[in-house]
Amino acid sequence: MIHQSKSHESAIGHVTGKAVYTDEQRPPVGMLSLYPVMAPHAHARIKTIDLSGAEEIDGYVTVITASDIPGINNTGVILADEILLPTEEISYWGQAVLWVVGETDIAAQRAAEQVKVEYEPLTAILSIADAIAADRFHGQPTQISRGAVETALAQSDHRLTGALEIQGQDHFYLETHTSWVIPDGEGHFQVYSSTQHPTETQAIVARVLGIAKNQVVVTCLRMGGGFGGKETQANPFAAVAAIAAYKTGQPVRVKLKREQDMILTGKRHAFLGQYEVGFTVEGQITALAVKLYADGGWSLDLSPPVLLRAMVHVDNAYYIPHLTVQGWIAKTHKVSNTAFRGFGGPQGMVVIEEVIDRVARALQLPPEEVRERNFYRGSGERNTTHYGQEIVDNRLDRIWQELLDRSNFSQRRSEIAQFNHTNVDKKRGLAITPVKFGISFNKVQYNQAGAFVLIYTDGSIQLNHGGTEMGQGLHTKMLQVAAKSLGVSLQRFRMMPTSTDKVPNTSATAASSGSDLNGQAVKDACEALKARLKPIAARLLELPEDTTLEFAEDWIYYTEDNARDNKRKITFEAVVQKAYDDRISLSATGYYRTPTIFWNPETGKGNPFYYFAYGAAVSEVEVDGLTGMFKLRQVDIVHDVGESLNPLIDRGQIEGGFVQGMGWLTMEELVWDDRGSLKTHAPSTYKIPTIREVPENFNVHLLQRAAQEGVIYGSKAVGEPPLMLAISVREAIREAIAAFGHHPARVALASPATPEKILTAIEQITAEVEIVS
């Protein structure tokens, strides 16, 4: 069953509507609801709060303010800089001043609308540029450097400078943030939360309640999408619900409305990239100096590791002998930006792909030639990143060549040139871009995982592990790993909800690491159980206890017998029952930690990644020069998932990641007004890809013969890397825009490349042509 396409373990539940998410449990008696009072200022001082109107509302129960917090009023995860409920200062538009508790959702809402808060507005910093001007940053700048960049730049054949703004992205998981907290009256709190990181949610709830972690159990049943948006962002809502449950002694529920979710929660970081690049006449990059500014928002959240991942992916697939990258985290009066699939990696890569394109156009070379020319290859220094990690498993050239062939790239390039020659208003563009993405949490401590497997005397099994299910198919893969390891059928298993009382001290399900880490832990637990069952099976088969036996297909076989039909064998159930009778434990924990990784934050050097995931994509677009609209005509992808644990799931991750990346780069535009209020807080104004925008010709090929040594059953991580394949869409659009001009030396293109921005870019190109002629 391993390496096979098995349907999602919740498939029946999903198609029948019976799969239970947090807010779909049967509500306990007396459950109360929460509703926020949100500040209509990006930066302000709270002057007065008048609750008298709210208290008149039928069904009003109480309010939750800072003074109700028995523990610490802070939910910061790296720094304690994130006030849960403000007492004096509002730090971003929409920040919850307090939460109203009502007997029902509508009662809480009605009462919240009657709360009157007076504010004194203050000057707000609302952009990276404002923050730079005001010298307002989180912490100190960081730097990673190799070689002598200044000297190398000075000695280069050519030099270019430029800057690029990259906008953020809302996660838009279909299930908004939800938490239920149920107090047991004895001081314990059961939290059900749509969280990617139950252990951290547990820690934050314990912190705000001022109690030990062992008094709090956090359970994540499953999530209706996460994408990084529920890595830290679930914590404050669970915390508020816990405080309300503590204060009232009753169960409390919070379920954000869509607009609240979009206004209150952090997003993918917007970035400003500034660069100076030196290169040879052949397009070989010799030196690159990059400054990256990430919009951290009002509090730190996960911004330092996000920025770091951008800094260690600003090379993408390219060897740059002299490279300096410096990073800043802008402190603005906006939501606190957070993890989002790729975790800064995509922003770093967009910058380098922009640089490569600048180089190619400046030299009038095809961009794909310049890309390929600069690939990491060989061994030693030429195949080592700017942070000092050698790319020992480099598959870039192999994937690149395979994709050029599969996509029929060179022929299509000629056909497109012909099309563009004969069409005035519509132009097509074709681009191929690579992805090299480092796998492991940059925070070394997070690279560990646990599992807990329980066999019952009827032979049925419960499987627990530390990862959470958000649609990525982790639970399905873990069932496959356990079934393979124990040699039993999938039907024996019940996958248990992720819960901190089953597997403690877990890491976030993030960084594409879920299967790698938890898979090894699950296997470890299963191997421990097998080691206990083996001598029992041997005794039942009347063989010596150290006999080699095979666990497969719900049987335990004596492998020395040749013909399978004649093999001596015994059922799994019989062995399990006998183990119980002989007083042998039928439950086991498993544990794993990633070997060989290290990182020195002082020097910006190390081996932070266990391995790299690779892929490449070819996109073909057609741009309408009159409207700026584009149509994605065809996408071809070759992606490296090692030896896939489940090709069905991995293909879904690749397609879905690509679509999400395409949305970020071409249509999802976050608009704040000049007072810092988010204007795009619903699907009517925030455009995520629909089924209409997905290319009809969408060819995804998994790299074959690609087993990855040292990873669970030869597989590789797949969650994040495919998102960056969508950079090919951006570059294809740029190629089509270029065709409206006459070999422009530069095509400036905003991100996201919305129709409006595409039109602007075309106008710039054609205006330049006119000047030249």
Add this chain to the structure above:
Amino acid sequence: MSEVDQNQAGDTRRDFLKKTSLAAALSLTPITILKAADQKVDERFAELFEKIPLNLKVNNKPYNLKVEPRVTLLDLLREQLHLTGTKKGCDHGQCGACTVHVDGERINSCLSLAVMNEGKSITTIEGLANGNELHPMQAAFIKHDGFQCGYCTPGQIMSAVACVREGHANSRDEIREYMSGNICRCGAYPNIVDAIQEVKEKGGKV
């Protein structure tokens, strides 16, 4: 006074209330209700007198309900009938996660007030299968892996069934057009098209 009695009293006074002042209504109201209302007169009255009777069928089961006029069909299904298969993605009719069938036609249940559905027959995702036998569209979504997190899936499937019934699944392009009101953030779109196309091409009863 029992809850039933209160409701009956409320119903008989509905029209009268509309034509008279609150004070006049109060003078006709049994003293027990006034005591219960205490000082929150307006709110208590809204609750007692503004619940409207509603008769409808959900998944072939008849219901005789009393609902506030503000309650959407979506909230009625989820909060009162505990049919939570129908999802609330945006509550603004823009994501399609709440799609149900009303007398066989697909609608966004978040945009329909419950009381507008008097006498109508609602089908939700829970009512699509025939016992343990999945509807062909449900089976096709599993076969083609037409979902990841599953949260948009009930809406996708209800929309997909209607799309085929409407005769709007004759080509992949047509499917894409007529399914564009159902957002899937996980991006399972290619597989959703595959599932719908297979059901359409098999040509069985949908």
